[in-house]
Amino acid sequence: MKRTALALSMAGLLGLAVAAPKPAARPAKPTAVNTPKKTAQEILASSPASDWRALNPENTLLMELAAGTVIIELAPRFAPAHVANIRALARGGYWDGLAILRVQDNFVTQWGDPDGEDAAKARPLPAGANAKLPAEFSVPIDSIGKSAGFARLPDVDGWAPRTGFAEGFPVAADPASGKAWLAHCYGMVGAGRGDAVDSSNGSELYVVIGQAPRGLDLNITVVGRVIKGMELLSALPRGTAAMGFYDKPEQRTGIQRIRLMSEVPAAERPSLQVLRTDSTTWTQLLDARRYRGGWFVHSPGHIEICSASVPTRPAP
Amino acid sequence: MKRTALALSMAGLLGLAVAAPKPAARPAKPTAVNTPKKTAQEILASSPASDWRALNPENTLLMELAAGTVIIELAPRFAPAHVANIRALARGGYWDGLAILRVQDNFVTQWGDPDGEDAAKARPLPAGANAKLPAEFSVPIDSIGKSAGFARLPDVDGWAPRTGFAEGFPVAADPASGKAWLAHCYGMVGAGRGDAVDSSNGSELYVVIGQAPRGLDLNITVVGRVIKGMELLSALPRGTAAMGFYDKPEQRTGIQRIRLMSEVPAAERPSLQVLRTDSTTWTQLLDARRYRGGWFVHSPGHIEICSASVPTRPAP
Numbered sequence: 229m230k231r232t233a234l235a236l237s238m239a240g241l242l243g244l245a246v247a248a249p250k251p252a253a254r255p256a257k258p259t260a261v262n263t264p265k266k267t268a269q270e271i272l273a274s275s276p277a278s279d280w281r282a283l284n285p286e287n288t289l290l291m292e293l294a295a296g297t298v299i300i301e302l303a304p305r306f307a308p309a310h311v312a313n314i315r316a317l318a319r320g321g322y323w324d325g326l327a328i329l330r331v332q333d334n335f336v337t338q339w340g341d342p343d344g345e346d347a348a349k350a351r352p353l354p355a356g357a358n359a360k361l362p363a364e365f366s367v368p369i370d371s372i373g374k375s376a377g378f379a380r381l382p383d384v385d386g387w388a389p390r391t392g393f394a395e396g397f398p399v400a401a402d403p404a405s406g407k408a409w410l411a412h413c414y415g416m417v418g419a420g421r422g423d424a425v426d427s428s429n430g431s432e433l434y435v436v437i438g439q440a441p442r443g444l445d446l447n448i449t450v451v452g453r454v455i456k457g458m459e460l461l462s463a464l465p466r467g468t469a470a471m472g473f474y475d476k477p478e479q480r481t482g483i484q485r486i487r488l489m490s491e492v493p494a495a496e497r498p499s500l501q502v503l504r505t506d507s508t509t510w511t512q513l514l515d516a517r518r519y520r521g522g523w524f525v526h527s528p529g530h531i532e533i534c535s536a537s538v539p540t541r542p543a544p
Numbered sequence: 545m546k547r548t549a550l551a552l553s554m555a556g557l558l559g560l561a562v563a564a565p566k567p568a569a570r571p572a573k574p575t576a577v578n579t580p581k582k583t584a585q586e587i588l589a590s591s592p593a594s595d596w597r598a599l600n601p602e603n604t605l606l607m608e609l610a611a612g613t614v615i616i617e618l619a620p621r622f623a624p625a626h627v628a629n630i631r632a633l634a635r636g637g638y639w640d641g642l643a644i645l646r647v648q649d650n651f652v653t654q655w656g657d658p659d660g661e662d663a664a665k666a667r668p669l670p671a672g673a674n675a676k677l678p679a680e681f682s683v684p685i686d687s688i689g690k691s692a693g694f695a696r697l698p699d700v701d702g703w704a705p706r707t708g709f710a711e712g713f714p715v716a717a718d719p720a721s722g723k724a725w726l727a728h729c730y731g732m733v734g735a736g737r738g739d740a741v742d743s744s745n746g747s748e749l750y751v752v753i754g755q756a757p758r759g760l761d762l763n764i765t766v767v768g769r770v771i772k773g774m775e776l777l778s779a780l781p782r783g784t785a786a787m788g789f790y791d792k793p794e795q796r797t798g799i800q801r802i803r804l805m806s807e808v809p810a811a812e813r814p815s816l817q818v819l820r821t822d823s824t825t826w827t828q829l830l831d832a833r834r835y836r837g838g839w840f841v842h843s844p845g846h847i848e849i850c851s852a853s854v855p856t857r858p859a860p
Binding site for chain 1 (some may be wrong): 545647650680700724730731754758762777780782830833834839840842844846848853
């Protein structure tokens, strides 16, 4: 009986590998007037091909672990210098054989060079990668306008006066400061830094694995998001040293290699498509989460940018 | 160098087993005027004993897994019938030898009877446990007033007109409907249900392991929260069948037993204390998250009820 519990879950927007929700045994009584006519699965199933886009091989990282491949989409519009550096790091094989160093519950998984703090042992950066980059905590708000397909949400957000999606990423903005920035939602990837704001270079990356730590927004450079394989980074054993670092080297998860998709032979590239966030399908999906039917008896009438991840699908 | 990254993390409020943040190499430049004078660690270190409370053994579940013990605090003020039933289920050893059945990434971990859907094989409920309970999705807003020590947050929340903490739990409320309810934050525990609103009885429970699915609020009965051992439930392999259920029985994590703390000999009881959410210490901790110093160069000036979990500590 209870296998139907929570059937209409986050999964509806996190991928296509989910079951259609079981029909309610009796008519649902949503409290909102705006009950969706279609479920998320139905909306996706009827989406036009033009609402989907291919991955840009120059903006896609393939992180190979023993357990599988994590796919990361980079955000050059928001962090151009970091993304350029990450491309150079990947091209130079910088992460190959390095490791996941830190998993802090309800916060982040972080990877890089275990010897990164020891100048004598640290792996040198490959040719073309810079040791020092400017902080890229925000971009001018004008740069996320129509050219980026910015789709603003009408929903109130306590962290920023404006929120929405641009090019597949959750974005916050403040007209008063003139800034726009990537929001720290689940699955977002950022570049670890020390105390100095310009101390990140993209060689040590983290991904959010818990409640969105939006308090980090505008404090660190966000470079992209995981679009496939999150469970390979979120389900790792938590580290027990301070801040979730692993106590012992043998607790770490090795990184076999991280490649830029453009460097991978075409036949080996994953053929994923990503839903456009300036599409009608995406707008409908968000509305289906605001106004729920079926199992739900109360519709929140609300979402936030971290409530939903942009779906991917195998290229048809 | 980058080991200091993200030093001022969620962990500051998730427990005491965290390092003090490394001092900034140069003066921080917070943008908020209200920069805290003390860090979370300093606030906790100087908290008066009266700001802490003991666990109530009648409201505490000890869930024993091979990897360790998960401690769950129940919320009888919000779900009295479910909590009474859960006590009866634990007293009767209902979960002993059952299993974690479902782990859906960025959503929930769920446990109960693997044969629960097969009437012929389902484990019978023990004496004193009811098969059917009323839905307990909300309580009258009056019941979370001063008697429950409700501490309202001034911060805007998009999901509910009022939010705050009561008796250690994140609470949302709506004066227009006269309802108050427990919010689906990370670590909150609820009772799985089928399509009928009164189809949960507390025998199948779930815990939130990702971004707060606040859209579930008012749709299902929330019964408590995990106060220790979350990593034993959040880091489990994700299930690959629909909705994160495990495909095969051998993928499940067995539950050795779940006991009500009042049934456990006093010498075996964990001697944890929980910070009172109607205390000055808690108010100060929340403020230290709104207005950040040290590593942070931007203070959000904002928190939400799911931004922070109530700290515990070993009884002094």
